[in-house]
Every structure is written in C-alpha cells, then in structure tokens.
Amino acid sequence: MKNIHMRIVGLVFCFLIAAAPMLLAAEAESGHSTQLTHQINLLVFQISIIILAAWLGGEFFRKLKFPAVLGEIIAGVVVGPYCLGKIPLMGFEHGIFPLQPGFPISTELYGFAAIASIILLFYAGLETDIDTFLKFSLTGTVVGIGGVVASFFVGDILGVVLMKFLYAEEVSFFHAIPLFLGVISTATSVGISARILTSRQKMNSPEGVTILSAAVIDDVLGIIILSIIIGMAKTSEVSWGQVGLVKSV
Structure with missing residues (x-):
C-alpha cells in the first residue's frame, strides 16, 4: 500500500x-x-x-x-x-x-x-521530555560551551592559515576575517539535530537531550560572539569576498 x-x-x-x-x-x-x-x-x-x-x-x-x-x-x-x-x-x-x-x-x-x-x-x-531535558541540561551546557570554544579556535586558526595561503596576507588571530570564520564555525542547526534525533527515535534519550541542549547553547553563544565581533569589525575594513572564499575552502 x-x-x-x-x-x-x-x-x-x-x-x-x-x-x-x-x-x-x-x-x-x-x-x-x-x-x-x-x-x-x-x-x-x-x-x-x-x-x-x-x-x-x-x-x-x-x-x-x-x-x-x-x-x-x-x-x-x-x-x-x-x-x-x-x-x-x-x-x-x-x-x-x-x-x-x-x-x-x-x-x-x-x-x-x-x-x-x-x-x-x-x-x-x-516530543521532548521536559524532566529528562532539565536533568541533562548541565551536561548539555558543558558540551555546548566546549563545542563553541573548540570550533571557534579551529575556525579562527584555519582562517589565519588560509588567508596566508590564498592571499599571501599575514593576519593576526584577532583580525576581523579569521574572527568571522571562527564564529561561522560555531553555528549548529537545532532543526537538523532535532530532525535526525526524531527520525532515530532518540529525542528523549540521555544522548538526544544532551545534543539538543548543546545545540541551543551553541546558537545562543554564537549570537553573542557574533554581536561582539560585528562591533569590533566596525572599526576595521572587512572584505566579505575574502570571508566567503576562505569559508568555502
């Protein structure tokens, strides 16, 4: 049928x-x-x-x-x-x-x-059990913060390396372009995570609620960091074409 x-x-x-x-x-x-x-x-x-x-x-x-x-x-x-x-x-x-x-x-x-x-x-x-979500929220918060920090530093360092490789331009860790690439690397889609967990029937499992809470923390911290870096970028010249090219690589 x-x-x-x-x-x-x-x-x-x-x-x-x-x-x-x-x-x-x-x-x-x-x-x-x-x-x-x-x-x-x-x-x-x-x-x-x-x-x-x-x-x-x-x-x-x-x-x-x-x-x-x-x-x-x-x-x-x-x-x-x-x-x-x-x-x-x-x-x-x-x-x-x-x-x-x-x-x-x-x-x-x-x-x-x-x-x-x-x-x-x-x-x-x-489909989310509130009690289970709150029970593992602390674990999810720790995982989310760790994921943001690790992703940000990896994206920023790769931005510095790729800027030198693609444009032969020496930039520092705190340059606007590597900082933007670091922020982009921290992004986590709550919708996609929820979609996969739902299809696997893992939404209410300890692993599922940990992943979901970590994804929420990732998004919140990512928005905060992005707002800070946008304020920093206003004082310097940013080439968005370079940001897009380095990110695509």
Missing part, C-alpha cells in the same frame, strides 16, 4: 513538473495573468520541486544507511539558486530558482521555509 501511495505522489509531482513550464510560458505570452498569479504559480512549482528533490535525496541516503536529512540537504544545494536552479529553462528565463538581488531566494519561498522550520522545532518540542 505504501508503494502505491508513493507512486501516486510521484506521478502527481511529475505532472506538475512537466506541465508548469508550459503553463507559465502560456501565461507570459497571453498577458492576461497578473504578476501575482504568475508569482503564485511559480511558488507552487518551486515547492513541488523542493518536495520531490528532498524526497528523492532522502530515500537515496536512507538506502545507503545514512540519515535522510543529509540527502535532503544535498538535494537542496543541487536544485538551489547557486547550482541547477539558476539554469535557464523553457518558461523560466532566469531559472527555476533565480538569484534574487540582496537575497538568494524570493521572500515568498523564504516565508514558507521559515514556517516549515518553526513547525519542525515545535514538533521536536512536543
């Missing part, structure tokens, strides 16, 4: 993917559709692509005995605006996921993504 349902869902998505370019192209030629209608149709098609790509990526990684969320993330990178999403296609002059000025995706799609993240975290909260 499950296979039949999945085949039906797959056929529906294939129909949407096949029909959407023709419908959007017809709208553009007819001139009768409003800009709002075109944006809604494009948004529905984008969400269909995202769901299908995430499902395919998740199933592929599940067969490899890896967490499905890894496949979903990689699928998002592949179909996103920095990879296949920017390739022009029939009905999509600038690609299915065109790069937007100032932000990589449209505000409508970002709104759906934000709502999905809120629902994911809310669902994780529903």
Whole structure:
C-alpha cells in the first residue's frame, strides 16, 4: 500500500513538473495573468520541486544507511539558486530558482521555509521530555560551551592559515576575517539535530537531550560572539569576498 501511495505522489509531482513550464510560458505570452498569479504559480512549482528533490535525496541516503536529512540537504544545494536552479529553462528565463538581488531566494519561498522550520522545532518540542531535558541540561551546557570554544579556535586558526595561503596576507588571530570564520564555525542547526534525533527515535534519550541542549547553547553563544565581533569589525575594513572564499575552502 505504501508503494502505491508513493507512486501516486510521484506521478502527481511529475505532472506538475512537466506541465508548469508550459503553463507559465502560456501565461507570459497571453498577458492576461497578473504578476501575482504568475508569482503564485511559480511558488507552487518551486515547492513541488523542493518536495520531490528532498524526497528523492532522502530515500537515496536512507538506502545507503545514512540519515535522510543529509540527502535532503544535498538535494537542496543541487536544485538551489547557486547550482541547477539558476539554469535557464523553457518558461523560466532566469531559472527555476533565480538569484534574487540582496537575497538568494524570493521572500515568498523564504516565508514558507521559515514556517516549515518553526513547525519542525515545535514538533521536536512536543516530543521532548521536559524532566529528562532539565536533568541533562548541565551536561548539555558543558558540551555546548566546549563545542563553541573548540570550533571557534579551529575556525579562527584555519582562517589565519588560509588567508596566508590564498592571499599571501599575514593576519593576526584577532583580525576581523579569521574572527568571522571562527564564529561561522560555531553555528549548529537545532532543526537538523532535532530532525535526525526524531527520525532515530532518540529525542528523549540521555544522548538526544544532551545534543539538543548543546545545540541551543551553541546558537545562543554564537549570537553573542557574533554581536561582539560585528562591533569590533566596525572599526576595521572587512572584505566579505575574502570571508566567503576562505569559508568555502
């Protein structure tokens, strides 16, 4: 029965993917559709692509005995605006996921993504045992602080080394660019951690609540450190292009 349902869902998505370019192209030629209608149709098609790509990526990684969320993330990178999403296609002059000025995706799609993240975290909260969470909160706090300190120093030192390797530029440990790279290295996604723990049914285990509380501490400390470093960066010149290139390496 499950296979039949999945085949039906797959056929529906294939129909949407096949029909959407023709419908959007017809709208553009007819001139009768409003800009709002075109944006809604494009948004529905984008969400269909995202769901299908995430499902395919998740199933592929599940067969490899890896967490499905890894496949979903990689699928998002592949179909996103920095990879296949920017390739022009029939009905999509600038690609299915065109790069937007100032932000990589449209505000409508970002709104759906934000709502999905809120629902994911809310669902994780529903499955969390408060007593167990509080019992291991001290352990999680220690793990979170240790993770932030270690990640920050490793990211900062790598930034110093890569700046010398890529730009032949000697910078100190307290230079703005290595500091930003150190802060970026401390980031931990609570949503992804909760997703993996939920799929493995480990949310209420001692290990699960420790990981979750550590991830929360990581985010809080990361925001505090980021605000401090932004204040420091205002007094010096920061090349964001160099930050992005060194981080990608």
